[in-house]
Amino acid sequence: MRIGNAASPEELFELMLEATHEAVGYDSASLMTVDAAGDALIVRAARGSRLEGTRVPVGPSISWQALERRAPIVIEGPAAPSLGTTYTKDVPFALCLPLVVGAKTLGVINVNRGGHPGDDAVAFLRILADQAGFAMERMELYGDLQHFTGQLLSQEEEHRRRLARDLHDGLAPILVSAHAQLQSAAVDSEPVQKATALLRRAIRETREILGTVRPATLDDLGLVAALSAAARDMADEAGWTLEEAVDDPGPLSREAESTLYRVAVEALNNVKKHAAAHEVRLALLKTEDTLEIDVADDGHGFATEQWGEAGIRPGHFGLLGMRERLAFLGGLLKVQSKPGEGTTIRIVVPRDRLR
Ligand SMILES: Nc1ncnc2c1ncn2[C@@H]1O[C@H](COP(=O)(O)OP(=O)(O)OP(=O)(O)O)[C@@H](O)[C@H]1O
Ligand SMILES: [Mg+2]
Numbered sequence: 606m607r608i609g610n611a612a613s614p615e616e617l618f619e620l621m622l623e624a625t626h627e628a629v630g631y632d633s634a635s636l637m638t639v640d641a642a643g644d645a646l647i648v649r650a651a652r653g654s655r656l657e658g659t660r661v662p663v664g665p666s667i668s669w670q671a672l673e674r675r676a677p678i679v680i681e682g683p684a685a686p687s688l689g690t691t692y693t694k695d696v697p698f699a700l701c702l703p704l705v706v707g708a709k710t711l712g713v714i715n716v717n718r719g720g721h722p723g724d725d726a727v728a729f730l731r732i733l734a735d736q737a738g739f740a741m742e743r744m745e746l747y748g749d750l751q752h753f754t755g756q757l758l759s760q761e762e763e764h765r766r767r768l769a770r771d772l773h774d775g776l777a778p779i780l781v782s783a784h785a786q787l788q789s790a791a792v793d794s795e796p797v798q799k800a801t802a803l804l805r806r807a808i809r810e811t812r813e814i815l816g817t818v819r820p821a822t823l824d825d826l827g828l829v830a831a832l833s834a835a836a837r838d839m840a841d842e843a844g845w846t847l848e849e850a851v852d853d854p855g856p857l858s859r860e861a862e863s864t865l866y867r868v869a870v871e872a873l874n875n876v877k878k879h880a881a882a883h884e885v886r887l888a889l890l891k892t893e894d895t896l897e898i899d900v901a902d903d904g905h906g907f908a909t910e911q912w913g914e915a916g917i918r919p920g921h922f923g924l925l926g927m928r929e930r931l932a933f934l935g936g937l938l939k940v941q942s943k944p945g946e947g948t949t950i951r952i953v954v955p956r957d958r959l960r
Contacts, residue, residue: 613744614649615649617737617744618636618638618649619650621650622636622651622652625716628726628729628730628733629700629716629718629730630718630722631652631716631717631718632717632718632719633651633652633716633717634652634715634716635648635652635654635714635715636649636712636715637668637714638711638712645662645663646666646668646713647660648661653717668713670701671701671702672703672710672712674703677701678701679698679700679701679721679727680699680700681696698717698720699715699717700715700716700727700730701716702715702716702730702734703734704738704741705735706741706742709742711741714734716730777811777812780811783804787804788801823862823863823866827857827862828854828857828866829853831866832851832887833849833887836873836887839876839877842877843876845885845902846885847884847886847887848887850887851887854889854891855891856959857960858960860933860934861954861959861960864933864934868898868930868938869898869952873885875923875948876900876904879905879907881904882902883903884903885902886899886900886901891956893956894955894957895954896953897954899952900949900952901948901950902949905944906942907942908943909941909942909943924938931952931954935955936952936953936954937953938952939953
């Protein structure tokens with residue numbers, strides 16, 4: 606049944622009203638769902654009236670009564686006092702069908718027409734309503750799953766932030782002051798020199814980890830300044846000339862900001878590790894639909910085609926991880942490289958996924 610194929614709740618509700626029309630025909634109809642708090646019914650789709658968005662708080666309305674009874678209510682002719690609701694006008698035929706799945710009541714379908722459509726049609730509509738209930742339930746579960754995945758991602762983000770803070774405020778200052786102590790001890794023995802050199806390396810590695818995890822600068826300064834600072838640090842260390850052409854990316858969500866930062870820093874790390882470059886260009890460009898970050902170097906380059914379509918080298922995870930991270934933002938990574946001709950890594954993300 607088509608109802609099972611709806612891609613979104615909105616589409617599902619429209620399909621249900623369409624199917625209802627095929628089943629019983631109507632002058633007007635609406636579909637309402639119980640809102641998240643469970644204290645109101647909201648009209649999600651309507652035909653023959655402009656009720657969409659209307660809220661019906663919990664109360665004596667027919668819709669709420671049908672939900673509470675978990676059974677359809679038919680109204681014909683003059684208002685029935687047994688329903689406890691006073692009608693100001695007569696109703697030729699109205700049917701209120703609750704959407705029920707297991708113990709849950711999800712909403713109602715309301716139908717108004719000129720007369721009774723016949724018991725068979727009503728029976729058919731009830732079967733339809735059951736199917737619709739299942740489809741809604743499934744969609745809700747799917748929505749929960751997506752929400753859950755999103756939460757997991759932001760939990761990971763939160764862990765990274767905490768780790769970054771610990772490294773930055775806890776470990777890094779200890780290493781730096783140990784290094785300073787050793788230097789000021791003015792003992793010129795070989796073991797002390799070795800220890801000093803090791804500490805220097807530990808400091809550098811801590812900085813690198815901080816750079817890939819989430820630097821405080823990303824929160825304080827935003828993507829452009831943080832990225833630029835990371836690139837300058839690396840340029841100083843590796844001795845590149847750095848050229849920057851960076852547009853303002855506009856407002857970014859936390860996720861988008863840290864994804865872009867991490868992927869770009871990973872590209873810069875690769876330049877440092879593999880390229881032996883003289884010049885590196887970092888560009889951030891806003892097009893109508895996309896945000897692009899280019900990291901281009903004039904170093905060794907590499908033969909991308911030897912690793913197949915995706916240009917991923919087995920056993921090496923940098924480029925793979927970059928692609929995976931970008932996929933969460935609907936983005937992609939383009940690698941352009943040739944031995945001896947340098948490398949350009951282009952990060953492309955649709956702008957509507959950045960906020
Ligand atoms: N800018 C670059 N210049 C030259 N070669 C590069 C550059 N970027 C990537 N490569 C090549 O692509 C390979 C794959 O890169 P990738 O980042 O996936 O792995 P890695 O850097 O080797 O290891 P990992 O990132 O997992 O520590 C590298 O081993 C290197 O040969
Ligand atoms: Mg790498």
